[in-house]
Amino acid sequence: MPLDLDLARNQLFSLPELYKSNFSIIDHKIRNTLNASDLLGIKQVIIVGNGDSYFAGMASVQTFQRYTSCIYKVVQSMRFFAYEHAFIKEYSPGQTLILGISASGESKRVVQALQEGRKSVPGSKIFVICGNPDSSVARVADKVIDVSIPDKGTAPGIRSYTASLFGLLGIALRLGELQGKIHLHEANAVRSSIPLLAPHVEKVINNSLQLIEKIKALPLRNVFTVVGSGNNYGTALFSAAKFVEIAGLNATSQDLEEWLHVERFAYPLDSTVLVVAPMGKSFIHAKKMIKVAKTIGHHIICLTDNPDDRFITETVDVCIPIYEVYDELFSNLLMYIPSIPFAIAYAERLERMMFMSDNVEIKDSRQALSKRLKEEM
Amino acid sequence: MIEIIKIKSNMQYECLNLNQMIQEVISKRGLKTGVCIIYNPHSTAGLFINSYLDPKTLLDIMDTIRSLVPTRIDFHHQFDTPSDAAGHIKSVLVGNSETVLVENGSLCIGGSQGILFAEFDGPREREVWITFLNTEEAR
Numbered sequence: 001m002p003l004d005l006d007l008a009r010n011q012l013f014s015l016p017e018l019y020k021s022n023f024s025i026i027d028h029k030i031r032n033t034l035n036a037s038d039l040l041g042i043k044q045v046i047i048v049g050n051g052d053s054y055f056a057g058m059a060s061v062q063t064f065q066r067y068t069s070c071i072y073k074v075v076q077s078m079r080f081f082a083y084e085h086a087f088i089k090e091y092s093p094g095q096t097l098i099l100g101i102s103a104s105g106e107s108k109r110v111v112q113a114l115q116e117g118r119k120s121v122p123g124s125k126i127f128v129i130c131g132n133p134d135s136s137v138a139r140v141a142d143k144v145i146d147v148s149i150p151d152k153g154t155a156p157g158i159r160s161y162t163a164s165l166f167g168l169l170g171i172a173l174r175l176g177e178l179q180g181k182i183h184l185h186e187a188n189a190v191r192s193s194i195p196l197l198a199p200h201v202e203k204v205i206n207n208s209l210q211l212i213e214k215i216k217a218l219p220l221r222n223v224f225t226v227v228g229s230g231n232n233y234g235t236a237l238f239s240a241a242k243f244v245e246i247a248g249l250n251a252t253s254q255d256l257e258e259w260l261h262v263e264r265f266a267y268p269l270d271s272t273v274l275v276v277a278p279m280g281k282s283f284i285h286a287k288k289m290i291k292v293a294k295t296i297g298h299h300i301i302c303l304t305d306n307p308d309d310r311f312i313t314e315t316v317d318v319c320i321p322i323y324e325v326y327d328e329l330f331s332n333l334l335m336y337i338p339s340i341p342f343a344i345a346y347a348e349r350l351e352r353m354m355f356m357s358d359n360v361e362i363k364d365s366r367q368a369l370s371k372r373l374k375e376e377m
Numbered sequence: 378m379i380e381i382i383k384i385k386s387n388m389q390y391e392c393l394n395l396n397q398m399i400q401e402v403i404s405k406r407g408l409k410t411g412v413c414i415i416y417n418p419h420s421t422a423g424l425f426i427n428s429y430l431d432p433k434t435l436l437d438i439m440d441t442i443r444s445l446v447p448t449r450i451d452f453h454h455q456f457d458t459p460s461d462a463a464g465h466i467k468s469v470l471v472g473n474s475e476t477v478l479v480e481n482g483s484l485c486i487g488g489s490q491g492i493l494f495a496e497f498d499g500p501r502e503r504e505v506w507i508t509f510l511n512t513e514e515a516r
Contacts, residue, residue: 036450036459177458184458185501 003155003354005344008246011158012205012340018149018159019333020198023166026147027191030170033143038125039178043095044071046088047168048080048113052157052238053101053129056164059234059332063169066329067176067187070097081113085120093123099171100128103147103160105135114140129167131160145171156245156354158340161238165333169194197333200323207320208338212345214318218299220346221271224249225263226339227289228276229256231332235276239339246343248352256285260292269297274342276335277304277312280328287311301342303335380406380507386499389460390443392435394491395505396484402507403479411479411512417505421464421498423471424505429491439495442467464497471495482515 045064047057057074064072075084077100090096098117102110105128114126114137128141131148138144147163173190176182224243228236236253243251254263256275273293277286283306290300291311300316307313307321320338325331352358356366382398399415417424428434445467452462475492478485486492494505 031456035455040450180460183501184461184498 003357005246005347005354007153008156008158008340008344008354011152011156012337012344014152014159015162015205015337016198016202018162019201020195022149022163023170023194024191026145026163026166027170027173027194029146030167030174033145034127034171034174034178036178038127038143039097039175041094042070042097042125042175042179043091044073044088045097045099045175046080046084046117047072047074047099047101048077048110048117049074049101049164050077050107050109052161052241053103053107053110053164055234055238055241056161056168057101057234058237059165059231059336060168060172061234062231062329063172063332064175067172067182069179069181070175077107077109077113081109081116085113085116088117088121088124090121090123094125096121096124098124098126100126100137100141101130101164101167102128102135102137103131103157103164105130105132105137107137111136111140129164129171131163156242158242161336166194169333193330194333197330200334201337204320204322204334204337205341207322208341211318211320212341215301215342216345216349218272218301218317219270220249220349221268222250223266223268223271224251224274225259225271226251226253226274226276227256227259228253228335229282229285230280231329232276232278232282232335235332235336236274238336239274239276242339243343243346246340246354247346247350248356249343249346256282256289260289264292264296270299272299272301274301274339275303275316276331277302277306278322278325278328278331278335279304279306280331282328287315290315303338305331378508382505382507384494384503384505386494386496386501386503388496389499390439391496391499392429392439393494393496394429395494396429396486396491398505399477399492399507400484403482403484406509406512407482407514408479408509409482409513409515412510413477413479413484414508414510415475415477415492415505416507417468417473417494417503419503420468421461422503423468423495423497424473424475425471425493425495426475426477426486426490427493428489429493430489435493442470442495442497445470458498460498467495467497479509479512 100110100114127143129145133144133146147167173187177187226236226240240251240253243249301318302316305325448459448463454462
């Protein structure tokens with residue numbers, strides 16, 4: 001059955017309400033579930049997940065570094081299951097928190113990874129962030145952070161990604177306040193600010209929609225790249241995935257700096273690059289990257305909270321203003337949003353349905369593969 | 378009318394002497410006599426009157442309060458932090474308001490006495506509320 005683009009649209013337009021209502025619900029669950037005896041002794045946090053769950057972990061690196069004193073690692077579940085679990089160092093037992101993320105709660109690879117983690121590090125704490133507290137992933141965990149949200153369709157993962165970001169932010173704040181890295185009132189100030197992002201989420205959606213025709217007019221080559229740094233490397237990973245899932249583009253992601261080392265040598269020379277450029281530590285590097293990319297001949301879509309920057313206005317092809325990012329750390333909560341309407345726009349331009357669901361030539365083999373992967377995953 | 382004095386603690390546990398700030402309010406209002414009620418609206422802080430002359434006295438007081446209510450991880454109140462949970466109990470033991478007389482435009486307190494705000498979960502921005510009863514203004 002073809003997966004209609006309205007499934008993505010409905011999720012997109014429901015995001016403001018999600019920010020307004022559900023961060024607080026998820027945060028309350030975290031505070032009622034995780035207490036001082038759970039978290040005081042934790043020295044390292046290892047996130048394990050696939051796909052959007054992994055991307056959410058990558059989009060939260062700086063969040064954990066800012067608010068906690070823990071070492072923070074993000075590992076794909078297959079890599080953790082096959083390799084990494086055997087090399088976790090603890091200086092005394094109980095210092096490790098292995099945090100699995102699975103929106104559905106049925107990712108077999110995450111289940112296997114957590115089981116291996118428990119065998120290799122017997123004193124570790126195994127918690128999960130998932131959307132189903134009765135799922136397979138939940139059953140292998142010591143504690144479950146329930147990030148279930150009202151159902152507006154599950155594919156592609158947009159709301160579930162947001163819920164994972166909320167869960168990770170809530171856990172970082174909880175770790176930080178219990179371990180004394182941040183004061184309770186500082187954590188509460190952050191908590192209060194997230195629902196207030198709801199009108200800004202709506203603005204980002206509207207700003208993006210207003211520029212759809214300009215986006216559609218950019219040439220579509222056989223490669224589309226999204227770049228970002230810090231937490232927004234995770235944003236780039238997620239955004240590229242949505243261009244693949246929704247529009248079937250050959251979209252890839254890369255770190256801002258690494259693009260200058262690697263991708264600048266790639267053809268075609270006039271591909272479109274989406275640059276995530278919040279004000280902050282990577283803004284200057286983003287401008288350097290944009291300058292080099294434009295010189296080569298690439299087309300640039302720029303997401304920034306400094307759209308009036310003269311270089312940006314004079315250089316990029318399309319600039320989407322993302323206002324009210326008062327701290328670069330929280331730009332990950334807004335910068336992923338434009339990828340959705342843009343991916344929908346490209347899908348319409350290419351007359352494609354999501355996840356290749358309209359491709360009748362590969363329909364049978366695709367269904368068989370999806371079924372097999374679902375059983376395995 | 379309630380006057381709000383804004384203060385800021387700089388440490389997790391701290392005593393702040395409010396005498397001067399309250400005296401400034403009295404002078405600003407031009408009060409000659411009256412009853413001054415000082416109120417602490419925070420549930421993890423306290424208000425008490427004691428000697429401020431030797432800072433080590435205040436250290437003794439705060440150390441004793443902390444030993445009576447050590448910060449543990451097994452409080453029933455888990456939603457916030459252990460320091461917050463302990464702070465609630467300390468606030469109950471110390472109390473949240475003081476009443477002091479005003480005479481001849483000055484606070485009537487002993488020579489070594491300070492009206493002390495006790496911070497039990499800082500550092501934080503805090504407030505102290507003040508009001509006056511039976512006042513007479515200076516002419």
